[in-house]
Amino acid sequence: MARLSSDAEVRQLAASSLLKLFDSLYEGAIVIDRDGRITWINDKYKALIGWNGTESIEGRAIEEVLPNSRLRSVVETGQADLLDVLELGKRQMVVSRIPLRGESGNIVGALGVILYDRLQALKPIVSKFQQMQDDLASVRKQLAERRQAKYRFSQFVGASRLAVETKEHARRAAEREGAVLLLGETGTGKELLAHAIHAASRRANGPLVSINAAAIPEALLEAELFGVEPGAYTGAGQKPRPGKFQLADGGTLFLDEVGDMPLPLQAKLLRVLQEGEVEPLGGNNLRPVNVRVIAATSRDLKGMVDDGSFRADLYYRLNVLPVHLPPLRDRREDFPLLCETLLEQIAEQSGEPVCTLAADGLARLAAADWPGNVRELRNVLEQAVARSDNRRLASADFSMLPEVNVVVGGTATVLSVLGDGTVRPLREAVAMAERTEILRALDATGGVKLHAAKLLGISRAQLYEKLSSLGLASEEPDTSGSV
Ligand SMILES: Nc1ncnc2c1ncn2[C@@H]1O[C@H](COP(=O)(O)OP(=O)(O)O)[C@@H](O)[C@H]1O
Numbered sequence: 001m002a003r004l005s006s007d008a009e010v011r012q013l014a015a016s017s018l019l020k021l022f023d024s025l026y027e028g029a030i031v032i033d034r035d036g037r038i039t040w041i042n043d044k045y046k047a048l049i050g051w052n053g054t055e056s057i058e059g060r061a062i063e064e065v066l067p068n069s070r071l072r073s074v075v076e077t078g079q080a081d082l083l084d085v086l087e088l089g090k091r092q093m094v095v096s097r098i099p100l101r102g103e104s105g106n107i108v109g110a111l112g113v114i115l116y117d118r119l120q121a122l123k124p125i126v127s128k129f130q131q132m133q134d135d136l137a138s139v140r141k142q143l144a145e146r147r148q149a150k151y152r153f154s155q156f157v158g159a160s161r162l163a164v165e166t167k168e169h170a171r172r173a174a175e176r177e178g179a180v181l182l183l184g185e186t187g188t189g190k191e192l193l194a195h196a197i198h199a200a201s202r203r204a205n206g207p208l209v210s211i212n213a214a215a216i217p218e219a220l221l222e223a224e225l226f227g228v229e230p231g232a233y234t235g236a237g238q239k240p241r242p243g244k245f246q247l248a249d250g251g252t253l254f255l256d257e258v259g260d261m262p263l264p265l266q267a268k269l270l271r272v273l274q275e276g277e278v279e280p281l282g283g284n285n286l287r288p289v290n291v292r293v294i295a296a297t298s299r300d301l302k303g304m305v306d307d308g309s310f311r312a313d314l315y316y317r318l319n320v321l322p323v324h325l326p327p328l329r330d331r332r333e334d335f336p337l338l339c340e341t342l343l344e345q346i347a348e349q350s351g352e353p354v355c356t357l358a359a360d361g362l363a364r365l366a367a368a369d370w371p372g373n374v375r376e377l378r379n380v381l382e383q384a385v386a387r388s389d390n391r392r393l394a395s396a397d398f399s400m401l402p403e404v405n406v407v408v409g410g411t412a413t414v415l416s417v418l419g420d421g422t423v424r425p426l427r428e429a430v431a432m433a434e435r436t437e438i439l440r441a442l443d444a445t446g447g448v449k450l451h452a453a454k455l456l457g458i459s460r461a462q463l464y465e466k467l468s469s470l471g472l473a474s475e476e477p478d479t480s481g482s483v
């Protein structure tokens with residue numbers, strides 16, 4: 001094997017190999033010396049500038065051959081131009097200019113190469129790059145939007161005493177820094193208020209990150225909350241995956257359905273809240289986080305503490321600023337305003353004209369029980385709007401609700417329903433309404449409980465509980481719901 005005897009020889013070889021490579025790779029290459037005279041030019045370049053073979057090009061001043069050349073300034077300044085556009089007659093070419101240095105680092109000349117003989121050639125690359133930039137920007141925007149509050153206090157509709165008090169408590173909580181606990185049945189607006197509190201807090205410019213402890217399988221919840229170090233478990237990947245706590249750093253973490261959090265995770269959550277540090281799975285690094293927690297639950301958290309299924313210490317840690325959300329049936333005065341707002345929202349979403357309520361329609365709505373609260377009310381209004389040909393929804397458009405026998409007479413009707421309409425024990429009336437609604441949901445979903453629960457705005461577990469307490473539970477296990 002031939003051996004390379006000196007540094008100089010290596011360089012020489014490298015340089016000539018490179019020139020050969022340029023010769024084949026690029027559309028043209030040219031070299032000038034320190035005085036700006038051409039010392040070498042390849043055939044492609046010659047062809048490009050239309051140089052006929054008879055006269056020698058070497059030894060001429062660069063500008064004599066290429067009037068717009070900037071190679072001389074590369075020699076003078078020693079600065080490379082890695083990407084530039086050179087005009088040659090009517091053509092535009094993408095070029096690169098590099099100073100050539102001798103042994104001692106002094107400039108001995110410059111090399112110019114034509115990367116593409118047409119600017120057009122860069123178009124696919126430029127447009128691909130542009131596309132990537134656009135995609136990145138839109139993903140970033142989506143992420144940022146997802147981490148921003150979607151609701152403000154003004155969107156929590158209600159002028160009843162209970163609604164006003166709730167809002168007042170929530171506003172006060174927004175001004176402070178402690179943990180907030182939102183307590184209320186499903187569909188009462190806990191998520192709405194969590195967003196509003198974040199938006200009105202000092203952390204409004206920070207992220208709002210949400211996690212629902214009931215919606216995420218227990219096995220994944222820990223990783224979702226606290227993050228994962230690379231290689232923490234098989235398939236964990238090589239990059240660290242930030243947990244929700246880290247994503248919420250500097251902002252707010254909305255811990256929805258916190259009552260559904262398993263006990264071991266409750267312990268870990270408590271530690272994070274006490275120490276202000278998270279420990280991702282599979283690592284022993286503690287990362288400091290600055291997060292305000294807003295927790296919510298539709299469960300009786302105090303009762304869970306008493307029966308040992310929720311840690312008392314965590315309960316007190318979360319319950320610094322409690323906010324109770326009233327069920328819809330306790331603030332029936334809000335029906336007219338609430339229905340109006342919801343009907344406007346529904347119209348806006350579908351692009352159709354806004355529907356209004358006839359007095360008997362409103363009366364029927366206000367008299368119903370609403371275990372699913374505002375969410376359920378919204379669903380019922382949506383169904384009625386979709387099914388009805390009338391723009392003014394009457395009692396008959398709400399056949400999914402129990403009937404009320406009232407003499408129609410404007411607002412007075414509503415009040416009579418609210419006040420002294422029914423003389424049935426409340427427990428019985430509630431059970432009846434629940435029963436009707438659940439049977440209807442099961443009917444509509446062909447008995448698939450998961451879907452029925454969704455329609456009803458409750459969890460599958462809650463549906464099972466209700467079915468058994470209403471004596472509707474079937475013997476066979478529900479396999480259809482596992483879709
Ligand atoms: N007071 C309210 N005013 C207007 N809309 C409400 C109100 N409370 C709840 N909603 C609406 O009802 C639906 C359910 O509210 P959400 O905040 O998800 O309830 P929760 O988290 O308590 O189950 C959402 O569409 C929400 O916008």
Ligand SMILES: [Mg+2]
Nearest residue numbers: 187190191256
């Ligand atoms: Mg919710």
